[in-house]
Amino acid sequence: MASIITHSMRAFLVILITHLPVLVLSRTLEHTHTHTNIHPHSNPPLSFKSLRSLEGLRKGQTAKGLSNLKRYLNRFGYLNSDDGSDYFDEVLESAVKHYQQNYNLNATGKLDYGTMKNMVVPRCGVRDSGLHGHESINGSLYSFFDGNPKWPSEQTHLTYKFSSAVQPVSLDVFRSVAAQAFAEWQRHSQFTFEEVQPLSRSDLTLGFFVGDHGDGFPFDGSYNILGHAFSPTNGRLHLDGDETWTVGVPSDVDLFSVVLHEIGHLLGLAHSLDQNAVMYAQYTPAAIKRTLIQDDIDGIRALYSTP
Numbered sequence: 001m002a003s004i005i006t007h008s009m010r011a012f013l014v015i016l017i018t019h020l021p022v023l024v025l026s027r028t029l030e031h032t033h034t035h036t037n038i039h040p041h042s043n044p045p046l047s048f049k050s051l052r053s054l055e056g057l058r059k060g061q062t063a064k065g066l067s068n069l070k071r072y073l074n075r076f077g078y079l080n081s082d083d084g085s086d087y088f089d090e091v092l093e094s095a096v097k098h099y100q101q102n103y104n105l106n107a108t109g110k111l112d113y114g115t116m117k118n119m120v121v122p123r124c125g126v127r128d129s130g131l132h133g134h135e136s137i138n139g140s141l142y143s144f145f146d147g148n149p150k151w152p153s154e155q156t157h158l159t160y161k162f163s164s165a166v167q168p169v170s171l172d173v174f175r176s177v178a179a180q181a182f183a184e185w186q187r188h189s190q191f192t193f194e195e196v197q198p199l200s201r202s203d204l205t206l207g208f209f210v211g212d213h214g215d216g217f218p219f220d221g222s223y224n225i226l227g228h229a230f231s232p233t234n235g236r237l238h239l240d241g242d243e244t245w246t247v248g249v250p251s252d253v254d255l256f257s258v259v260l261h262e263i264g265h266l267l268g269l270a271h272s273l274d275q276n277a278v279m280y281a282q283y284t285p286a287a288i289k290r291t292l293i294q295d296d297i298d299g300i301r302a303l304y305s306t307p
């Protein structure tokens, strides 16, 4: 019994000690992340479910809850400003059209069934930055963050560590899944990755958090937003500790698929329009992703100009 208490106290202390620097760091790094037009700490979680009640609305109408839609579209990069009103104006219509184009829906600007159904699919919390409809020249559908942030060319060996506020899966499982996901990116890019001890300095830090966890992008309970990661060279990758994370079972939220996706952000890839790409923003249990596809590989190689 005594040894169990000692062990759990030690685990708690390790979590506490390793978590504190992240919180401090997150405040000093605010200016480096790529999410614009969002004010940290004035940003309550989005309610995806409530969006369904807006089905059928179109330009010119006023309806309670349209302000939630504006927050959603602002959060994910389709509306530059959110006026907080429940009026469906021209700006909102064009944002809806842009969203519909990116998700291969009829770009009507109306809140039809397909659009509202699409909006409640669980997804990554990173905005669909750099996506402007199907306009790519060479047919590729990957994208980069605004300004193409990336790791300096001499920095191809990146270290990572784990620092979580909660532990929905054991550290051993998390460590093993992350190692496999890093290996997949390593196979197709110039990067090599190495885990370092929790108290060491690292380029990347991965962890589970719940609700408002201090970086201005609160998590929201199960489903909705599953995780997010910051563009280079920030290095933070956060997973929503309220999800039912699964490993190797095609149900609920597949830890490997989401970690593989979020690592792409750490390296500088934004969302792809290719539904089969690891970097596609949405997650569905039916489409678990274990390997990078050509679009992901083309994206990382284009960003770092490797053949």
Ligand SMILES: [Zn+2]
Pocket: 124, 125, 126, 261, 262, 265, 271, 279, 280, 281
């Ligand atoms: Zn993402």
Ligand SMILES: [Zn+2]
Pocket: 209, 213, 215, 217, 228, 238
């Ligand atoms: Zn976060």
